[in-house]
């Protein structure tokens with residue numbers, strides 16, 4: 001098999017030495033590790049399709065990989081698998097300002113896509129914390145969210161078409177450049193968020209928006225996490241849809257400040273990063289109303305970024321939250337639970353109480369406007385006893401989330417990390433249908449096996 | 455020191471988020487994980503846990519890493535890449551996985567002989583100078599084989615006078631209120647001794663009494679970086695003996711690469727009480743001038759207005775986190791317009807002896823840097839590390855390259871002319 005792959009791609013695009021493989025045995029997720037048997041780098045859809053056919057002949061599982069920043073173990077190899085890495089397929093094929101679309105290869109970096117759109121005065125809104133390195137293929141496969149999800153939605157909302165290499169090596173395109181399209185089932189939606197288990201995405205057609213004319217970024221500090229959560233609920237109840245309502249607790253603020261040294265207030269219990277964008281007059285009005293709501297809900301201080309540069313700095317500080325938390329302890333275990341927004345305050349309190357009860361260190365931050373929280377346990381994977389308590393805490397948080405009508409994962413996907421809870425959330429009927437679906441499309445279970453469910 | 459003996463939590467600190475990948479010049483070239491910070495740390499961890507042996511392939515990977523520390527600036531998780539990298543290189547040297555006779559000899563000549571014996575280094579420098587100005591150079595160039603000819607061309611041109619010819623051991627002006635020690639460096643001393651003179655002048659103009667011992671040991675940075683911690687320790691001890699930190703308000707370095715190493719003597723010599731005090735007193739000259747509120751000159755350094763741009767040396771920007779101060783200092787100087795250089799903190803490929811060990815990657819980085827410099831349209835490139843000056847000058851021989859301190863010194867000198 002290696003011989004056939006080498007003949008197809010050339011020796012420089014097929015790695016098999018152990019020193020080459022070790023760095024592909026993990027992704028951004030803590031504790032999961034497994035060596036692949038090889039890593040291959042195709043450069044065209046055609047090459048991807050032929051790789052799939054070769055692997056199929058040898059019944060070798062394929063783990064598709066972008067930049068490996070996934071947070072649910074999606075690119076961690078299963079034993080005997082090869083990694084198919086798309087980082088050389090980075091072209092932005094075309095930007096069509098007349099139809100407001102952008103066509104890109106799967107390895108294109110999320111931030112580069114938005115930068116290319118910006119050159120035409122256009123905007124690609126989904127901006128996951130990892131945008132400077134995550135690939136669009138990974139974003140589609142995880143249906144990633146970002147800081148602007150509240151107003152602009154998630155990756156799914158910007159996918160007009162995907163070209164996919166199917167498990168039998170056939171190439172299919174789902175969707176097109178039309179704004180409306182009801183010809184048959186919406187198959188593209190099946191591939192969005194499929195975590196590399198149904199097909200390999202080799203091209204995407206993205207929807208773009210006009211770039212907002214103005215933007216205002218504000219920081220509000222609170223003496224309790226509940227006050228911050230209530231502010232968020234109140235802003236939404238006041239029928240304001242800001243583009244960003246991000247939340248950091250004190251532990252997270254301290255770590256981010258330690259990294260950025262930008263002078264964040266480290267003595268408050270919680271911080272809200274609020275941003276509104278759009279027409280200058282509307283921005284002005286919304287910003288004033290949000291500041292007033294924050295104050296009337298107990299904000300200690302509300303400050304406004306002086307200029308675009310400061311806004312960008314604040315957003316990138318927020319993006320570093322997760323990795324900054326890793327300063328504290330050797331292992332960082334992060335959750336992605338999401339609840340209906342009216343339950344935010346309750347959930348935030350529950351997380352803090354659970355951590356205190358089990359004597360664990362937790363930092364919580366998240367996309368508060370989306371009800372999406374990232375409680376992050378700071379621990380050490382080598383300490384078995386503490387890890388047991390971490391898992392206990394995770395179980396409690398998941399049960400609470402489900403009892404509030406929430407989901408075990410808002411944006412990171414199930415992968416390996418969350419599959420033990422999937423049945424609890426979906427129930428038998430849903431889960432069994434999903435499995436049937438997978439079996440129909442990928443009967444030999446070649447694409448990313450044992451991810452999402454067994 | 456070995457990876458196995460290293461505190462394992464330093465290795466665990468990397469949570470493999472990948473946020474450093476876009477900042478790493480070698481990953482940018484190959485897009486392979488092993489050539490990225492996260493991949494290299496994974497390999498180090500695998501060596502520490504016996505998952506892989508300390509192989510030739512591992513040694514090659516550590517040689518391919520520039521040690522530019524851009525990853526350390528980018529890493530939100532505070533991974534101490536510098537320690538991991540130096541430990542890996544030290545272990546590679548100690549186990550000898552990448553030995554070959556010529557490599558041994560070269561290392562012996564440079565690390566053991568030249569860069570531990572400052573007087574001998576100067577003698578060699580004088581001989582080189584003679585070789586370069588006497589005409590022997592041209593003759594030799596004609597007869598050397600091609601590969602050696604290319605290497606020979608990379609030999610920097612020696613200055614006519616070294617630092618000790620230009621700077622007295624103690625200099626002071628009227629009303630000097632601070633006592634500082636000036637480190638003259640090795641390459642800086644031989645090739646850019648005028649920069650040392652300029653540094654002394656600028657310090658004098660800002661009320662400092664400047665102590666510059668005429669014979670100074672190498673700071674040991676080159677040894678530490680190339681896996682010879684014992685020699686680095688020896689050099690550190692000699693410096694502590696020569697310049698006891700309690701005697702000075704600050705110890706000034708003007709070469710990015712040295713300064714980055716000079717601040718970490720307490721890591722090298724954890725049991726020497728002087729080391730921590732030394733670390734606390736070491737300052738990059740720009741940083742120190744910003745702290746004491748450098749006096750802005752009244753006069754421009756040149757007759758005409760000049761457009762300049764600033765390149766961050768890796769070990770000043772990433773190793774010492776000094777990025778704003780040099781720019782602020784340049785902006786104080788009249789008659790100078792500073793334009794931004796894109797990717798100003800992307801390595802130029804100099805990286806110590808990298809241009810010798812990894813010529814291809816070094817050349818790629820140099821071309822990228824030169825491209826950006828050309829785009830700015832600047833007449834003068836300012837940068838504060840001798841290695842960068844040599845590298846970039848090789849790429850654009852016609853460009854004027856100066857240390858920011860020299861530009862300031864020039865402006866101060868013009869003030870006195872005007873009087």
Ligand SMILES: Cc1cc2nc3c(=O)[nH]c(=O)nc-3n(C[C@H](O)[C@H](O)[C@H](O)COP(=O)(O)OP(=O)(O)OC[C@H]3O[C@@H](n4cnc5c(N)ncnc54)[C@H](O)[C@@H]3O)c2cc1C
Pocket residue numbers: 027028063064065066067068069070071073074075086106127128129130133134135136137138139140141142143144145146147195196197199200201202319322323411412448470471472473
């Ligand atoms: C610091 C940090 C911050 C983050 N912030 C956010 C955030 O704000 N919001 C968010 O949603 N996520 C976030 N993430 C998670 C992660 O970055 C996203 O899931 C991202 O989309 C993954 O992109 P990638 O290129 O790294 O994909 P990978 O990790 O390489 O792959 C992820 C999954 O997608 C599959 N896949 C990748 N490419 C393809 C393809 N072309 N075809 C089919 N399947 C494919 C893989 O098999 C795997 O299952 C963050 C991660 C980090 C480390």
Ligand code: SF4
Pocket residue numbers: 323326467468469470471472473474475491492495525528529530531532533
């Ligand atoms: S070195 Fe830092 S930025 Fe890079 S992967 Fe590790 S933790 Fe992330």
Ligand code: SF4
Pocket residue numbers: 477478479480481489490491494518519520521522523524525526535
């Ligand atoms: S030191 Fe430079 S070359 Fe080495 S891993 Fe870090 S960023 Fe990459």
